[in-house]
Amino acid sequence: MAKDQSLYFSLRCGCYILLFLSFFSSFLFLNWSYFSVDCTCHAGGIESPLVKNKQQLNLLTFPSAWNLLNFPSQSPLKLLKIALFVKKWPNRDHAGGLERHASTLHLALAERGHELHVFTSSFTNLTSTTKKLHFHLSKPTNAGYLDQSTVWKQFLHENSTAKPFDVIHTESVGLMHTRSRNLTNLAVSWHGIAYESIHSDIIQQLSRDSEAGPTSILTERVVKVVEEIRFFQRYAHHVATSDHVGDVLKRIYMLPQKRVHIILNGVDEEIFKPEVSKGEDLKLKFGIKESEPLILGIAGRLVKDKGHPLIFEALRQIFDENSTFRNSVIVLVAGDGPWGARYKELGSNIRVLGPLDQNQLASFYNVIDIFVNPTLRAQGLDHTLLEAMLVGKALMATKLASITGSVIVSQDIGYAFSPTVEELKKALYEVWRDGRVVLKQKGELGRKRALRLFTATKMAGAYERLFLCIADKEKGNEEYCTYNHN
Numbered sequence: 001m002a003k004d005q006s007l008y009f010s011l012r013c014g015c016y017i018l019l020f021l022s023f024f025s026s027f028l029f030l031n032w033s034y035f036s037v038d039c040t041c042h043a044g045g046i047e048s049p050l051v052k053n054k055q056q057l058n059l060l061t062f063p064s065a066w067n068l069l070n071f072p073s074q075s076p077l078k079l080l081k082i083a084l085f086v087k088k089w090p091n092r093d094h095a096g097g098l099e100r101h102a103s104t105l106h107l108a109l110a111e112r113g114h115e116l117h118v119f120t121s122s123f124t125n126l127t128s129t130t131k132k133l134h135f136h137l138s139k140p141t142n143a144g145y146l147d148q149s150t151v152w153k154q155f156l157h158e159n160s161t162a163k164p165f166d167v168i169h170t171e172s173v174g175l176m177h178t179r180s181r182n183l184t185n186l187a188v189s190w191h192g193i194a195y196e197s198i199h200s201d202i203i204q205q206l207s208r209d210s211e212a213g214p215t216s217i218l219t220e221r222v223v224k225v226v227e228e229i230r231f232f233q234r235y236a237h238h239v240a241t242s243d244h245v246g247d248v249l250k251r252i253y254m255l256p257q258k259r260v261h262i263i264l265n266g267v268d269e270e271i272f273k274p275e276v277s278k279g280e281d282l283k284l285k286f287g288i289k290e291s292e293p294l295i296l297g298i299a300g301r302l303v304k305d306k307g308h309p310l311i312f313e314a315l316r317q318i319f320d321e322n323s324t325f326r327n328s329v330i331v332l333v334a335g336d337g338p339w340g341a342r343y344k345e346l347g348s349n350i351r352v353l354g355p356l357d358q359n360q361l362a363s364f365y366n367v368i369d370i371f372v373n374p375t376l377r378a379q380g381l382d383h384t385l386l387e388a389m390l391v392g393k394a395l396m397a398t399k400l401a402s403i404t405g406s407v408i409v410s411q412d413i414g415y416a417f418s419p420t421v422e423e424l425k426k427a428l429y430e431v432w433r434d435g436r437v438v439l440k441q442k443g444e445l446g447r448k449r450a451l452r453l454f455t456a457t458k459m460a461g462a463y464e465r466l467f468l469c470i471a472d473k474e475k476g477n478e479e480y481c482t483y484n485h486n
């Protein structure tokens with residue numbers, strides 16, 4: 001009897017161990033693929049994905065970025081009718097992050113065969129480049145938002161003709177919470193939430209004269225966070241575009257895990273890729289000789305909150321104090337804005353290129369040795385870093401949670417610095433001492449990671465799967481919400 005019992009226990013124990021191991025192995029597999037480039041520990045990794053068995057997991061409760069998973073590259077068996085609410089549709093070369101995200105993603109979805117209806121504001125007619133993409137235009141409100149009653153009417157009209165919508169996507173508050181509250185087949189993507197902005201506010205406050213005393217910005221921001229926590233509840237599904245925001249939505253905004261999905265931004269890998277010859281052309285054009293030493297690149301809107309005063313001052317001081325540095329570094333500045341003219345004051349080491357279109361921008365990344373982004377805007381996930389990474393360049397950027405949590409996750413691919421002139425100078429000296437060979441290695445590791453995580457194809461595949469899952473669930477099905485490892 002006693003013997004039987006101990007046999008029973010050892011059997012039971014063995015089963016538990018097996019169960020534990022099988023659970024653990026699929027979990028390890030996921031993390032292994034994430035960390036094969038970097039070995040830092042990641043907060044999101046502590047939670048366990050809901051594993052049904054060794055090979056399957058429930059996507060809706062998957063706690064990490066969907067970019068880590070693999071989705072089929074061919075068009076799915078089921079095509080969706082998708083409504084998109086976005087306040088502006090981008091003019092290709094002059095667009096903020098949110099609009100670029102909308103067009104990159106939805107053009108890709110239309111190309112994969114889905115029927116897209118874009119509810120957006122415009123003063124001029126937009127022409128669709130594909131017959132799968134339809135525009136429903138309205139005039140923006142004075143505050144620059146979508147006119148909610150007009151777009152809602154357009155939406156209901158389209159929904160009642162031919163075929164109803166399978167899924168609704170809104171870029172930020174394109175569709176406001178007053179209209180979204182009863183829609184269960186809706187997902188909202190956030191490109192900046194109030195909680196993230198607190199970090200920018202703190203940086204700004206620190207840079208002010210300490211005599212000037214506190215401003216009310218910080219208090220107002222916290223009030224805004226509380227407001228957001230209340231109304232975010234009224235959106236059924238949330239897409240966080242960085243790991244950090246995913247965590248904040250679940251922990252601070254208290255949204256249930258099954259309604260928060262992390263899908264990191266992606267950029268067009270056909271445009272942003274290593275092409276040595278492209279870079280050489282641009283080098284010639286800007287009179288940069290082969291023998292010329294280290295080339296730093298800065299791109300984007302040249303405005304204060306992108307950190308240009310900071311890097312301007314750091315470079316000015318270094319050029320002043322160290323002639324060796326000055327004689328061996330060139331800085332290329334792409335983009336336009338008030339700081340463009342100021343940079344010229346720094347002398348011939350700085351070449352201001354003006355605004356570049358996407359192809360020129362790709363050449364620009366190909367010329368440089370390292371991409372420097374001193375941004376102070378903590379909101380959203382910066383596209384320029386992803387572009388430079390796909391071209392295979394080392395990165396240098398501010399220690400903001402979205403950047404250190406999702407992009408520069410280890411020193412193997414770049415440098416992160418605190419937003420002060422002193423810290424930025426230290427980082428610039430470090431980059432310079434490391435030199436071109438080390439930067440090239442970091443760039444190559446970065447490109448490997450970017451190809452796995454940050455391509456437009458990866459992003460579109462993940463959103464497509466989320467939309468299929470949401471549409472499926474609406475019909476009481478879960479097929480597309482289950483992920484199979486193979």
Ligand SMILES: *[C@@H]1O[C@H](CO)[C@@H](O)[C@H](O)[C@H]1NC(C)=O
Nearest residue numbers: 122123124125126127135137
């Ligand atoms: C936009 O297109 C419509 C219909 O094709 C036309 O009636 C209208 O005049 C156009 N508006 C502009 C600003 O081009």
Ligand SMILES: *[C@@H]1O[C@H](CO)[C@@H](O)[C@H](O)[C@H]1NC(C)=O
Nearest residue numbers: 156159160163164165182183
């Ligand atoms: C869209 O149409 C479907 C089918 O008629 C209907 O069930 C659904 O409630 C409509 N959506 C809205 C928001 O009215």
Ligand SMILES: *[C@@H]1O[C@H](CO)[C@@H](O)[C@H](O)[C@H]1NC(C)=O
Nearest residue numbers: 152177178179180181182183
């Ligand atoms: C949502 O549903 C509630 C309760 O059914 C209703 O009172 C409200 O008017 C609906 N809101 C919208 C925007 O349709």
Ligand SMILES: *[C@@H]1O[C@H](CO)[C@@H](O)[C@H](O)[C@H]1NC(C)=O
Nearest residue numbers: 321322323324325429432433
């Ligand atoms: C410039 O900085 C480097 C590295 O910190 C240092 O070795 C060198 O002596 C400095 N040169 C001048 C001219 O200050």
